[in-house]
Amino acid sequence: MRYLRHRTALRLCAADPTHRFHPEADTVPDDGICTVCGGALYQRDDGDHVRRLVGEHEARLEPVAQHYAQQHLLLELDASGTSAEVTSRAVIALRERSR
Numbered sequence: 001m002r003y004l005r006h007r008t009a010l011r012l013c014a015a016d017p018t019h020r021f022h023p024e025a026d027t028v029p030d031d032g033i034c035t036v037c038g039g040a041l042y043q044r045d046d047g048d049h050v051r052r053l054v055g056e057h058e059a060r061l062e063p064v065a066q067h068y069a070q071q072h073l074l075l076e077l078d079a080s081g082t083s084a085e086v087t088s089r090a091v092i093a094l095r096e097r098s099r
């Protein structure tokens, strides 16, 4: 999923798409102008690409999830929120299961 966040946040230069800016790695110019060549920056519409990647990821995950579910070793939980919140939910769920 980190890859998906990276792609969706990426800003590309309209004049030269090899000039790329990512908020986590670079300073995205506030004025939306490429600092390399002065071209306009834009955010690519990756909706279809992201949906396809998520679909592929889920297709690969499903057989693994079914395998562990059949052995009663699959624990599902809400993975929304911060990593600390998800970790806390996972620890609580594992403790409840081990009782």
Ligand SMILES: [Zn+2]
Residues within 6 Å of the ligand: 013, 014, 015, 016, 019, 034, 035, 036, 037, 038, 039
């Ligand atoms: Zn540029």
